[in-house]
Amino acid sequence: MTRDLEQYLRPGLVTAFCPGCGDGILLGLILRAIDELKINIDDMLFVSGIGCAGWIPSPNFNADTLHTLHGRTIPFATGAKMFNPKLQVMIISGDGDLADIGGNHLIHGARRNIDLTVILVNNFLYGMTGGQVACTTPMGAFTMTTTEGNPYRPFDLPKLVDAAGATYVARYSVTQPLALISSIKKAVQIKGFSFIEVLSPCPIQFGRRNQLGTPIDMIKFLMDKCIMKEEAEGLSPEELEGKIITGEFSDGRN
Numbered sequence: 001m002t003r004d005l006e007q008y009l010r011p012g013l014v015t016a017f018c019p020g021c022g023d024g025i026l027l028g029l030i031l032r033a034i035d036e037l038k039i040n041i042d043d044m045l046f047v048s049g050i051g052c053a054g055w056i057p058s059p060n061f062n063a064d065t066l067h068t069l070h071g072r073t074i075p076f077a078t079g080a081k082m083f084n085p086k087l088q089v090m091i092i093s094g095d096g097d098l099a100d101i102g103g104n105h106l107i108h109g110a111r112r113n114i115d116l117t118v119i120l121v122n123n124f125l126y127g128m129t130g131g132q133v134a135c136t137t138p139m140g141a142f143t144m145t146t147t148e149g150n151p152y153r154p155f156d157l158p159k160l161v162d163a164a165g166a167t168y169v170a171r172y173s174v175t176q177p178l179a180l181i182s183s184i185k186k187a188v189q190i191k192g193f194s195f196i197e198v199l200s201p202c203p204i205q206f207g208r209r210n211q212l213g214t215p216i217d218m219i220k221f222l223m224d225k226c227i228m229k230e231e232a233e234g235l236s237p238e239e240l241e242g243k244i245i246t247g248e249f250s251d252g253r254n
Helices: 002-010 023-037 071-082 096-101 103-112 157-162 179-191 203-209 215-226
Strands: 044-048 064-067 090-093 117-122 168-173 192-198 227-228 242-251
Touching: 002 023, 023 117, 023 179, 044 071, 064 071, 071 090, 071 096, 071 103, 090 096, 096 117, 096 157, 103 117, 103 157, 117 157, 117 179, 157 192, 157 242, 168 179, 179 192, 179 242, 203 215, 215 227
Parallel strands: 044 064, 044 090, 090 117, 117 192, 168 192, 227 242
Antiparallel strands: 168 242
């Protein structure tokens, strides 16, 4: 963490993230976006659930945080926003918490277009609780509960949330830091339900079970897999096979 961002961190804490986890990268990018916007962090509330990504704001951020029940992140955040509409409420949690166990809350939060900023961290499985399959696990991928490969198609979360009615929808990887910082800044400033899916490497669970090599190899894996939406528009279906399209899917003007 660079010195100019230390003011946003609680002193004396030791990271809870595994070696090579992308959540530490995302932690820094979120704080960088807040710093560049010159937002008073005392005017913000960070809400997280159960899982690896839940440890990004709590206990690290020197701010008000709610570390809530598994799958109930959006209801807690909604209650806080209703009680104090002036709060800038940001949800930071994982795919298992927000899209699996909390999936109904996610789509209905988007449908109601509640003024929340949601950052969903996708590491392709349940990372903290043993490596089980999730609704984001790619077809054929190995997890603790799909030892012969996942037979089910994963959710395309930006399409799901966009269809449900969110104002701003995007997807980026932690390997696209500048674009991700810009997206977070935009999401925070837009009125309505803003959603960013962030792809994050999980070497200990997903990488190990799928033989993706070292943490560096996993970063390279994401860099190779992810392609910006503008670049993808000029490619054929064959060229896009196996790629993950990143970018903005609803920019807040619709």
